[in-house]
Amino acid sequence: MINKIGFDLHGSDKGMEEIIKGLSLYLKESNSKSEFKLFGNYQEAKDLLEKYDLHQNDKISIVSTVSVVTNDDEPTLAIRKKKNSSMIVGATALRDGEIDCFVSSGSTGTLIAAGVFIVGRIVGIDRPALAGLVPSTNKKKPTLILDLGANVEAKPIHLQQYATLGNAFMKNVFQISNPEIALLNIGTEDEKGNTFYKEVFNELSNLPINFVGNIEARDVLTTTHDVVVVDGFSGNILLKAIEGTVEVFNNQLKNQFLKNIKTKISALLIKKDLKQMKAQFDYRELGATPVFGVNKLLLKAHGSSDSLAFKNAFRSADEIIESDFMKKITEENNGIK
């Protein structure tokens, strides 16, 4: 079977070129046999494929689209009014089975709405979730955190569904036989949190998953657990707090190294090691994740992705298709209806 990967060429902060460059990098380092359908402005895409010497690759085709979804579009309106946009044409192709997977770095809100209203939800899942992969200093494989903000009016039942989805993902895509599922909370003791989180705790305890209890935000980057379940509002705050702190720290560190001749020599001596360290905290290394709860593979890439991040998004698409995750998730999900 040849994987058919659809990719939205628009909506990325850094423009289309980073995506084509990312594809070029991916094809150089992998032996992917996949077909790539690129959704976007025909002329721009064609020129860039030529620039990166990909125009004669018969595995790559352009699906010409004429409009673009932006972050300013109201999601449900965008779905109705921008039927010719790269994102909506792509989502429709996914629904119709023309591609096995569709990846977009464009407007999160519209992508989720397209997942629900065009592609469709998995039976038994009420609300989709956005997930992110974050590194941990205490294990090789990343930690999956969900929801990061797809659903900001969560009910306890939704978090129960996220736990099941996260479990299936880490099991099938990352080959972890019995993923450890933790609940983000304000303390580690079982009875911690507010009424909402206490209810979620009890519900997760009754699921046929390896629920290991509460985890605090301070331990997310050093955890040995595989999945962290959280409501979309708090999850958004968690992820952005981590990202913001890493960024401030990196900037401050850079400023210290640039201070004077002594610190500049210091920088030269440790440059390589710091680069490795930074890579460990880099979301770009970790690829794209599905919009969980949609019944086909709809992947969200970070809006500020560069070519390295897009290279990994292409890799994620191949890996997730091959993991047979969608089939497994539908099976697993029969248990939580």
Next chain:
Amino acid sequence: MINKIGFDLHGSDKGMEEIIKGLSLYLKESNSKSEFKLFGNYQEAKDLLEKYDLHQNDKISIVSTVSVVTNDDEPTLAIRKKKNSSMIVGATALRDGEIDCFVSSGSTGTLIAAGVFIVGRIVGIDRPALAGLVPSTNKKKPTLILDLGANVEAKPIHLQQYATLGNAFMKNVFQISNPEIALLNIGTEDEKGNTFYKEVFNELSNLPINFVGNIEARDVLTTTHDVVVVDGFSGNILLKAIEGTVEVFNNQLKNQFLKNIKTKISALLIKKDLKQMKAQFDYRELGATPVFGVNKLLLKAHGSSDSLAFKNAFRSADEIIESDFMKKITEENNGIK
């Protein structure tokens, strides 16, 4: 007027000595005329005062107490059953006007309960809030964040009260004439967030404060605003995510510098500069903050405080007493009943 500062000698993770050492450091660097009443085990306190050559200082006295509140105590039970503990005796002395301020690094839950049930709430404030001061790379004065978890079942009206309390604190203690008050949210646009946060946004817009709108978690450490208002559950996650990330980063950095001879030389060259940078992210530099909503000055110091943090907690006590914050807050508060 001579300030009378009460200090709980128990409940700190690192033990009593760090507190006495902190007091010794504070007296060396300041010209505080305050009286210090230390609540705790008499013999242990006396021995430590001798060790730090403070036993002949007639501004310092020990209030002998016989039991200790721990983190395992159920708060409302601890108040009833541990009447002879350093924390409860101290809170009672605060209520009775024997001291102007009581500082504790012990159990947060019991301290808040003591604030509500022994000292009493400010009229018009329904639920106390825990606050923290965090640094920002874009201004000299720290940012006040509240609530950090005193109230994990917040209603929109509570956040309105926190905004007023935070406003009064930054105005009076940090001499900011018109503090900028922001609301933590999952996006910066006015209409962002869930039903709860949209309601809070509208309520804050109608208050007689300088409400500047939403702020995202990623911008907290670089903000130019003075106060960040958040519900206790999300606030707890925000702060712990920042603390955890800083800690992981510091540890990773240290590991890189210890890798080999080259990186060790690099470390020597930049040591001083990195120390300055770390100090900027160090909660210990920022002292203690009041349990907001209690009608007298009840201060919470970090449980893992060391002598440097305690030195700054003593400084905070003096500064906050002298700012006349309690009087001002009661006046300001008449507007929000």
